[in-house]
Amino acid sequence: MNVDQAMNKLKEEGYKHTDKRLDMLQLFSDESRYLAAKDVLEALHDKYNGLSFDTIYRNLSLFTELGILEATELDGEKKFRFSCSTDHHHHHLICLDCGKTKHIHECPMDHSPIYSEGFKVIGHKFEVYGYCEECGKLKEDIEKAKKTIPEN
Amino acid sequence: MNVDQAMNKLKEEGYKHTDKRLDMLQLFSDESRYLAAKDVLEALHDKYNGLSFDTIYRNLSLFTELGILEATELDGEKKFRFSCSTDHHHHHLICLDCGKTKHIHECPMDHSPIYSEGFKVIGHKFEVYGYCEECGKLKEDIEKAKKTIPEN
DNA sequence: CACTTGTATAAGAATCATTCCGATTTACTT
DNA sequence: AAGTAAATCGGAATGATTCTTATACAAGTG
Known part of the structure; x- marks a missing residue:
C-alpha cells in the first residue's frame, strides 16, 4: 500500500480528494512510524495554518476504517501508522x-x-x-x- | 496474594491503613476482573458518600506500583485487576x-x-x-x- | 465554464478520563 | 491526648478526543 493506492481507495469508496488528506497520507508514508494526532498537526501546521484537530481525528479514523492506517493505543494516546501491507498478519x-x-x-x-x-x-x-x-x-x-x- | 497480604504489604512499605484502601482491595479481590476508576467509585459510593476520584486514582496507582494490582489500557481507559500471583508471568x-x-x-x-x-x-x-x-x-x-x- | 449538491473543514464548545491543588481530616507515634 | 505526616475532599485544571454549527470546497451536471 502506498499513498496513491490509498487515495484511490478513498475515491473508490466515494470519499473526496483533498490536499489535506493527501498530505496526511504522505506524512504517514514518509515517517513509517506511530504518530499521534498532535504529531500530525505539528507536521502540517506550517502548510495549513488553521488546520483543526477535528479534521485530523476525522481523517485518522476514516483511514483506519478503510485499512489504510493501523492504530494502537500507547500511554493514553491513540497512535497511527501506515498499514504495512494488507496481505499478511x-x-x-x-x-x-x-x-x-x-x-x-x-x-x-x-x-x-x-x-x-x-x-x-x-x-x-x-x-x-x-x-x-x-x-x-x-x-x-x-x-x-x-x-x-x-x-x- | 489476598486482601490481608496486600494490606500487610502496605503497612510494610510505610503506608497507612484506611478503610477505603481496605474496601478497594476487597472489591478487587471479590470481582477478580478488570475495573475502571468509575467502577470503583460506583461500587463504594453507597458506603462512602463523598468518595473522591482523586483518592481512587491515587490508590490505584499506589497498588499498581506495589504489585498488588495489575493494569492495562482498554478503550481509552485505564483498568485494573487484582494481581493473580506474583510468582509466574x-x-x-x-x-x-x-x-x-x-x-x-x-x-x-x-x-x-x-x-x-x-x-x-x-x-x-x-x-x-x-x-x-x-x-x-x-x-x-x-x-x-x-x-x-x-x-x- | 457556472451551478448545484453533498462532503469536508474550521473554530470553538463540550465531554471524558485523569491529575493537580489547597484546605481539612485522619492514622499512627510518643 | 497532642503532634505530625499522610490521606482525603472538592473542585479546578489538564489533555485527548468528539460534537456542533456555519462556511468552504470538490466533483458531477448542464
Missing part, C-alpha cells in the same frame, strides 16, 4: 520514544491456538516495547552525562 | 463487556525470543479479546431479539 516492536517500528512476523496465535471453554475470541494484541537504536543511544548518552554532573 | 483473555479474565499460561516471548538488531526490548503486551460465556450468550439473545423485531 503481523506484529511490531515499538520504540517508546519515537514510535518507530520493526516487524515481528510470528504471531502467538499461530503456534498455540488460544482456547478457553465458553470464551469467544474476536481479536488480540501483541506488541513488544523498547527503544530503537538511535533512541537507545540517546538514552545512554544522557545517562553518561548525568554521571559526569551528578548534582544539579 | 502470564497473560489474559479479556472479556470486552465485563472485563472478566482467563489465564493464558504461555507467553509468546518464550518460544520465539524477539530480537532485532539494535532494538533494546524492555517489555511486551499480549492480550486476547473476546466475550466470556455469559456476555457472549447475552449478545446472542440480543441478536435473536433483533431478528424477531427487525424494525424499530
Whole structure:
C-alpha cells in the first residue's frame, strides 16, 4: 500500500480528494512510524495554518476504517501508522520514544491456538516495547552525562 | 496474594491503613476482573458518600506500583485487576463487556525470543479479546431479539 | 465554464478520563 | 491526648478526543 493506492481507495469508496488528506497520507508514508494526532498537526501546521484537530481525528479514523492506517493505543494516546501491507498478519516492536517500528512476523496465535471453554475470541494484541537504536543511544548518552554532573 | 497480604504489604512499605484502601482491595479481590476508576467509585459510593476520584486514582496507582494490582489500557481507559500471583508471568483473555479474565499460561516471548538488531526490548503486551460465556450468550439473545423485531 | 449538491473543514464548545491543588481530616507515634 | 505526616475532599485544571454549527470546497451536471 502506498499513498496513491490509498487515495484511490478513498475515491473508490466515494470519499473526496483533498490536499489535506493527501498530505496526511504522505506524512504517514514518509515517517513509517506511530504518530499521534498532535504529531500530525505539528507536521502540517506550517502548510495549513488553521488546520483543526477535528479534521485530523476525522481523517485518522476514516483511514483506519478503510485499512489504510493501523492504530494502537500507547500511554493514553491513540497512535497511527501506515498499514504495512494488507496481505499478511503481523506484529511490531515499538520504540517508546519515537514510535518507530520493526516487524515481528510470528504471531502467538499461530503456534498455540488460544482456547478457553465458553470464551469467544474476536481479536488480540501483541506488541513488544523498547527503544530503537538511535533512541537507545540517546538514552545512554544522557545517562553518561548525568554521571559526569551528578548534582544539579 | 489476598486482601490481608496486600494490606500487610502496605503497612510494610510505610503506608497507612484506611478503610477505603481496605474496601478497594476487597472489591478487587471479590470481582477478580478488570475495573475502571468509575467502577470503583460506583461500587463504594453507597458506603462512602463523598468518595473522591482523586483518592481512587491515587490508590490505584499506589497498588499498581506495589504489585498488588495489575493494569492495562482498554478503550481509552485505564483498568485494573487484582494481581493473580506474583510468582509466574502470564497473560489474559479479556472479556470486552465485563472485563472478566482467563489465564493464558504461555507467553509468546518464550518460544520465539524477539530480537532485532539494535532494538533494546524492555517489555511486551499480549492480550486476547473476546466475550466470556455469559456476555457472549447475552449478545446472542440480543441478536435473536433483533431478528424477531427487525424494525424499530 | 457556472451551478448545484453533498462532503469536508474550521473554530470553538463540550465531554471524558485523569491529575493537580489547597484546605481539612485522619492514622499512627510518643 | 497532642503532634505530625499522610490521606482525603472538592473542585479546578489538564489533555485527548468528539460534537456542533456555519462556511468552504470538490466533483458531477448542464
